[in-house]
Amino acid sequence: MIVSQELSYDVVLEARKEDVDYYFSLLKRKGWFDFVLPEWREEGVRIDRELNYPKTIQVDSIKCENTLNILGQLKGFEKWN
16 A cells, blocks of 8 residues: 555556456456456555566565565656656
8 A cells, every 4th residue: 555655656466367257356346456466467566575587676575574674666667667
């Protein structure tokens, strides 16, 4: 929510095709609907476990301990856009 409001980023979830139904149901309950498939190769900043794309923030997981670090990196990418 912070990146959406403070940084004006559009936030989408990238999911494998076999996981789309699960995530759609989960996101719908939260009022979020946007997801993409990896093969769509959408441009933008990614938070991922692997560095497969440019503009990727690499983390094993998103948790309280690394949230400020991730937000700081997202703010750094804001200058690129």
